[in-house]
Amino acid sequence: MKLNFCPYELEFKHPFGVSSNIRTHTPTVFVRIEHEEFFGYGEACLPKYLGETTADTIAFLMKAKKLIDSLASPFPGREILDRVDALSERNNAGKAAIDIALMDLIGKLSKQPYYGLMGFGKSKPTLTSSTIGLDDDEKIAQKIAEAADFKILKIKAGTADDKALVKRVREYTDKPLYVDANQGWTDKYFVTDMLFWLHQQNVLLAEQPMPVHMLDETADVTAISPIPVIADESVKRLGDIEKIKGAFSGINIKLMKSTGLSEAKAMIDSAKANNLKVMLGCMAESSCATSAMAQLMKFGDFIDLDAPNLIVNDPFTGVKFTNGKVELNDEYGIGVTRNRSLAFEG
Ligand code: MG
Numbered sequence: 001m002k003l004n005f006c007p008y009e010l011e012f013k014h015p016f017g018v019s020s021n022i023r024t025h026t027p028t029v030f031v032r033i034e035h036e037e038f039f040g041y042g043e044a045c046l047p048k049y050l051g052e053t054t055a056d057t058i059a060f061l062m063k064a065k066k067l068i069d070s071l072a073s074p075f076p077g078r079e080i081l082d083r084v085d086a087l088s089e090r091n092n093a094g095k096a097a098i099d100i101a102l103m104d105l106i107g108k109l110s111k112q113p114y115y116g117l118m119g120f121g122k123s124k125p126t127l128t129s130s131t132i133g134l135d136d137d138e139k140i141a142q143k144i145a146e147a148a149d150f151k152i153l154k155i156k157a158g159t160a161d162d163k164a165l166v167k168r169v170r171e172y173t174d175k176p177l178y179v180d181a182n183q184g185w186t187d188k189y190f191v192t193d194m195l196f197w198l199h200q201q202n203v204l205l206a207e208q209p210m211p212v213h214m215l216d217e218t219a220d221v222t223a224i225s226p227i228p229v230i231a232d233e234s235v236k237r238l239g240d241i242e243k244i245k246g247a248f249s250g251i252n253i254k255l256m257k258s259t260g261l262s263e264a265k266a267m268i269d270s271a272k273a274n275n276l277k278v279m280l281g282c283m284a285e286s287s288c289a290t291s292a293m294a295q296l297m298k299f300g301d302f303i304d305l306d307a308p309n310l311i312v313n314d315p316f317t318g319v320k321f322t323n324g325k326v327e328l329n330d331e332y333g334i335g336v337t338r339n340r341s342l343a344f345e346g
Contacts, residue, residue, distance in 0.1 A: 001033055001034060001035045001068050001069060001071050001072070001073065001074060001105075002033070002034040002035075002068070002069055003031065003032070003033050003034075003061070003064060003065040003068040003069060003098070003101075003346065004031070004032045004034070004065075004344035004345060004346045005029050005030065005031050005032070005058065005061045005065075005097075005344065005345065005346050006029065006030045006032075006342040006343055006344045006345065007027065007028075007029050007054050007058065008027075008028050008029070008030055008315065008342065009025045009026070009027055009028075009313075010025060010026045010027075010028050010045070010284060010285070010286055010311045010313065010314070011024065011025050011311060011312050011313045012024055012025065012026070012284065012310055012311060012312070013146075013310055013311065013312050014133065014135070014139065014143060014310075015133075015135075016133040016284065016310065021048065021049070022133075022134070023047070023048070026045060026046070026047050026283070026284040026285075026311075027045075027046045027053075027054045028043055028044065028045045028046060028285060028286060029043070029044045029046070029054060029057050029058065029061065029093075029094070029097060030042070030043050030097070030286075030288065030315070030342055030344075031043065031044065031061065031097040031098060031100075031101045032101060032342075032344050033068060033074070033098070033101040033102055033104075033105050035073060035074055035105055035109065036109075038105055038108045038109055039105070039108075040074075040100075040101040040102060040103070040104035040105025040106070040107075040108060040333060041100070041101055041104050041288055041316070041333075041334070041336060041338065042096070042097035042098060042099065042100030042101030042102070042104065042260075042288065042289070042292075043096075043097050043100060043285055043286060043288040043289040043292075044057050044061075044093035044094045044096060044097035044256070045093060045256050045282075045283040045284065045285035045286075045289055046093055046256075046283075047283050047284060050092075050093065050256065050257075050283070052090065052091060052092070052093050052094070056090075056091065056094075057091065057093060057094045057097075058346075060087065060088050060091040060094040060095075061094055061097070061098075061346065062346065063087050063088070064084050064087055064094070064098055065346055067080075067083060067084065067087070068080070068084075068098070074102050074105050074106050074109070075106070077102050077103065077106055077262075078262065080102060081095075081098070081099055081102065081259075081260070081262055084098050084099075085259060092236060092237070092256060092257055092258070092259050093256040095259035095260060096255045096256050096258065096259050096260040096289070097260075097289075098260070099255075099259060099260020099261055099262055099263075100255065100260055100261060100288070100289060100292045100334060103117075103260075103261050103262070103292070103333065103334065104292070104333035104334045104336070105333065106333070107332045107333030107334065108332045108333045110332075111332055112332060113295070113328070113329075113330060113331060113332055113333065113334075113335055114261065114292070114295040114333060114334055114335075115295045115296075115328070118265070118295075120295075120296070120298065120299075121298070122328055122330075123294070123295075123296075123297035123298035123328055124298070125322065125325035125326065125327040125328075126297050126298075126300070126303050126325055126326055127150075127151050127152060127303065127324055127325050127326075128150070128152070128303040128304060128305050128306050128321070128324065128325065128326045129150065129152040129153060129154040129178050129302070129303070129304045129306065130147040130149075130150035130152070130153055130154065130306040130309065130324070131153075131154045131155075131156065131180075131304070131306055131310065132144060132147065132153055132154070132155050132156070132169070133156050134156050134159065134165075137168060140168060140169065140172070141172050144169065144172045144173050145172075149321065149322075149323060149324050150175075150306070150324040151175060151176075151323075151324040152175060152176050152177070152178065152204070152324070153169070153173065153175050153176075153177050153178070154177065154178040154179070154180060154207075154304060155169055155177055155178070155179055155180070156180050156182060157179050157180065157181045157182075157184060158180075158181040158182045158183065158184020158185065159184070162179075162181070162184075162185075162194065163194075163197065166179070166198065166201050166203070170201060174202065176202050176203070176204050177198075177201070177202065177203045177204065178203070178204060178205050178206075178207065178302070178304065179198055179203050179205070179206050179207065180206075180207035180208065180232070181206065181207065181208060181209045181210075182207075182208060182232075182233070183208050183209075183210060183211040183212065183233055184209075185209045185210055186210060186211065186214065188210070188214075188217040188218075188220055188221050191209050191210060191217075191221045192220075192221050192224060192225070194206075194209070195209070195221065195225045195226060195227060195229070196226055198227065199226040199227050203227060204227060204228075204302075205227050205228045205229070205230055205250075205279075205302060206225070206227055206228075206229050206230070207230045207232050207252060207279075208230070208231060208232040208233050208234065208252075209221065209229060212233050212234050215234070215243075215244065215247050216247075218234075218247045218248065219246055219247035222246075222247060222248055222249055225249070228249035228250050228277055229248050229249050229250075230248060230249065230250045230251065230252050230277065230279050230302070231244050231247070231248040231250070231251045231252065232251075232252040232254075232281070234247075234248065235248075235251045235252070235253075235257075235267075236257040236258065237257065237258055237259060237263060237267075238258070238263055238266050238267050238270060241267065241270045241271060241274060241276070245274060248276065249276065249277055250271070250276045250277025250278060250279055250301065250302075251267070251271050251276055251277075251278065251279065252279040252280075252281045252304070253267050253268065253271075253278065253279065253280055253281065254280075254281045254282055254283060254293075255282070255285075255289050255292060255293050256282075256283045256285070256289070261292055261293075261295065261296065264280075264293070264296060265296060265299075268296065268299045272299075277301040277302065278299055278300050278301050278302075279300060279301065279302040279303075279304060280293055280294075280296060280297065280299070280300040280302070280303050280304065280305060281304040281305070282304065282305050282306075282307045283307065284307050284310060284311065285307045285308075286307070286308060286311065286314045286315060286316050287308045287314050287316040287317055287318035287319065287336055288315075288316045288318065288334070288336050289307075290305050290307050290308050290318065290319060291316070291318025291319045291328075291334050291335050291336045292334040292336075293305055294318075294319045294326050294328055295328070295334060295335075297326060297328070303326060305319070305326050306321070308321075309321060314339075315338060315339060315340045315342055316336045316337065316338055316339060317336065317337050317339050318334065318335050318336035318337070319335070
């Protein structure tokens with residue numbers, strides 16, 4: 001086999017604001033694993049707050065390349081991924097890129113979509129939320145208008161006055177909302193009041209209301225919250241689920257945190273066994289990683305896989321968005337086609 005990679009800047013349609021920063025691009029690194037005449041594609045999407053840089057990721061991929069290039073075939077996939085995982089304590093996004101590319105390759109070799117390969121069967125088209133980043137009034141109105149197809153909107157809160165933000169959004173739409181505070185709230189009495197108020201505003205869930213270190217306070221809030229409280233920053237990998245038990249109603253699983261599809265599925269199984277709701281989310285990634293995650297869509301209670309809609313220079317096509325639903329295709333592997341040339345190196 002042969003592993004190559006290509007750093008790339010994904011450009012947002014609109015500068016994207018969350019409580020901690022605002023950005024116009026997201027660095028990503030595409031990975032290609034080649035075997036015989038087949039190519040598997042993967043992606044390591046690297047928003048700054050994740051703490052994984054392009055240089056970091058390339059250094060990790062160079063290490064992984066030595067391993068992958070020394071192997072005669074992508075089988076057994078699980079064993080290869082365990083060896084990739086052991087190469088570094090970190091680099092979750094880099095590991096995800098390899099997992100996705102390997103699963104794509106195995107699907108193509110086996111002439112099966114990933115969902116067929118794993119025996120899940122194909123998920124039906126499923127409603128996804130569409131994210132409205134923080135912005136001024138006029139831009140928020142414009143973004144809500146652009147998201148007309150979507151039946152659920154997700155807003156990035158954690159501002160000085162989030163009630164005012166929700167009231168502004170409510171001037172333009174009465175669609176159900178997900179609210180993501182991105183750890184922005186720190187007083188549990190304030191958070192409790194917010195959650196009851198948000199419930200009255202037809203907000204269906206709150207994501208990561210409080211900082212990761214405020215687990216006990218989050219548990220107190222979750223215990224009485226009228227809406228599900230979903231862990232995002234608090235849960236990256238499978239082993240984190242045990243640590244947050246009782247503090248959240250559910251978890252937001254993302255490939256860039258989980259190290260890829262294989263561990264994401266194990267996290268889904270663990271969440272269900274622990275009576276936790278499952279949200280399937282994404283970073284601001286291309287159709288490559290988003291189409292990979294969509295393979296698991298039938299296991300999600302909440303789907304937040306709108307990223308390809310937020311970017312203008314997606315080098316892949318994959319899942320389609322129709323009437324606010326994510327729709328899988330029947331193509332092999334993760335179901336993506338490259339639509340522009342990428343300068344793979346390594
Ligand atoms: Mg989040």
